[in-house]
Structures are given as structure tokens and as C-alpha cells.
């Protein structure tokens with residue numbers, strides 16, 4: 001059930017936006033495509049979803065050409081930056097429309113999944129931005145996709161909501177055994193959410209690998225710390241100032257893959273934290289200056 005993108009090329013006018021893109025998404029992975037704005041990320045997703053065509057190349061799902069399947073028959077749905085709900089329909093009607101059987105019961109089921117089970121009859125404008133994005137997710141899931149395409153869906157959310165929704169979507173993709181492609185310009189987001197990462201530059205793939213491999217080989221992925229068995233960006237972890245003094249971890253944590261031992265602070269200080277143990281929020285730890 002892997003999703004394989006092969007030698008994808010796309011030109012708009014004189015601009016070669018995709019210049020031979022290859023990557024493979026392992027089933028049930030969240031695969032991040034990371035690149036600056038204008039690097040062609042959305043174009044890749046639109047081609048996979050059938051909202052745009054490629055000039056050359058192929059996309060395979062289950063070893064079959066996906067590009068030959070009409071868009072509405074692809075088991076692929078996309079979640080974008082804006083929730084794009086119909087404002088004249090209720091929350092629930094927006095989701096019902098997306099279900100294969102146009103069933104209220106199914107829609108309620110998906111609203112329950114995104115923890116909005118009691119908002120079926122609410123008007124769209126009564127919901128917060130984060131809630132609307134969850135409705136949008138319910139709508140995407142209601143179509144029963146095998147592949148979920150996430151086009152920077154957290155961009156317009158405030159930091160706390162963003163963090164909650166990142167975690168929520170990651171857990172959901174794993175729980176529902178979906179395969180997801182997340183495009184983002186945010187390397188920290190890729191580290192937090194993705195199993196594998198592909199870097200995109202000027203329409204070409206520059207590297208691809210596990211999140212940890214990319215973290216170690218490419219700059220700009222932020223500083224992370226394993227706490228309570230989960231990986232957190234250092235920016236979310238508050239420690240006391242004084243080196244050698246006990247520090248208290250102040251923030252609740254996310255998932256964890258592996259920790260990396262050395263942490264750089266904004267003021268140029270770098271510290272070692274033990275990597276063999278899991279940290280607990282609210283507990284005191286000592287940090288010490290890195291040797292050399």
C-alpha cells in the first residue's frame with residue numbers, strides 16, 4: 001500500500017515548478033515534504049489528489065497508477081490551510097455531504113472522532129478556527145480515504161491550538177491506519193509529526209530519510225528534548241537560567257522518538273542532558289555545560 005511518486009514534472013508557463021520529483025511514502029507513515037513557500041509542495045499534493053495534472057511522471061498507490069484514476073474515485077482527501085466549510089450549511093451538514101452514503105449517522109460518528117459530536121446543528125461561524133479545522137478533518141475522514149494529504153493545515157492556528165491539532169492528527173492517522181503526506185515549510189512541525197521527511201528545493205528533492213536522519217544531517221530542524229518518552233522542541237521546554245542548578249521542566253510533552261543529548265540555547269550556551277532516561281514534567285533536573 002505504498003504511495004510512490006516517480007519522476008514528477010510540472011511546468012507553469014516558463015517556470016519548471018516540479019523538476020523530477022521522486023519519493024516513496026511507507027504505508028501508515030506520516031511523510032513530511034518540507035520546502036520554502038513556492039517550492040512546489042501544494043502542486044505535488046494537488047497532482048496526487050487529482051486537482052491538477054502533471055506534465056510527466058507517475059504516482060503509484062498499491063503499485064497501480066493513481067493518475068489514471070478519476071479524481072473522485074481516488075481514496076485520497078486533502079486538508080488545507082483554511083477549513084473551507086460551506087457557511088450556509090450547519091457543521092454536521094458539511095460533514096454529511098462528504099460521507100459516501102450521505103448519512104447523518106456517519107457524519108455524527110466522524111464528528112465524535114474529532115470531539116465535536118455535540119455540534120452537528122451548530123452554524124459554522126459559531127465555531128473557533130481550531131474547531132472549524134477539526135470539522136474540516138471530520139469531513140476529510142468521512143470520505144473514508146486511504147491517503148490523507150495535509151497542506152499546511154496548521155498555518156492559521158494560534159500556537160496552542162496548533163500544537164493540540166498536530167498531536168491530535170498524528171494520533172488519528174496512526175489509530176485509523178491512514179497514510180499521510182504533510183507538506184509544510186516548518187521543519188519543527190515536520191520533526192514533531194513525521195516518521196519520514198523529504199526536503200524539496202527548487203522543484204527537486206534534496207534529501208529524504210527518517211525524521212532522525214534528517215535532524216542529524218540537515219540544519220534548521222530546531223532543538224528537541226525527550227521528555228516523558230516523547231520528543232518536544234526545546235522552545236516548549238522552560239528550564240531555569242543557571243547552569244549546574246536544578247531545572248524544572250514546565251511544559252507537558254509530546255511524543256518521543258530518540259533524544260540527541262546536546263542542546264543549544266539561544267544565547268549560545270549548549271548543554272548535555274542525559275538521553276538514556278525519560279524526563280518527567282514538573283521534576284527537577286540538573287543541566288551542565290557541554291565539555292569543549
Ligand code: ADP
Nearest residue numbers: 012013017035036037038039040041042043044
Ligand atoms: P508551495 O505550496 O510550496 O508554496 P506551490 O506548489 O503552491 O508552492 O507553487 C509552486 C510555484 O508554482 C509557485 O511559484 C506558484 O506561483 C506556481 N503556481 C502554482 N500553481 C499555479 C498555477 N495554477 N498557475 C501558475 N503558477 C502556479
Ligand code: MG
Nearest residue numbers: 041042043151
Ligand atoms: Mg502551498
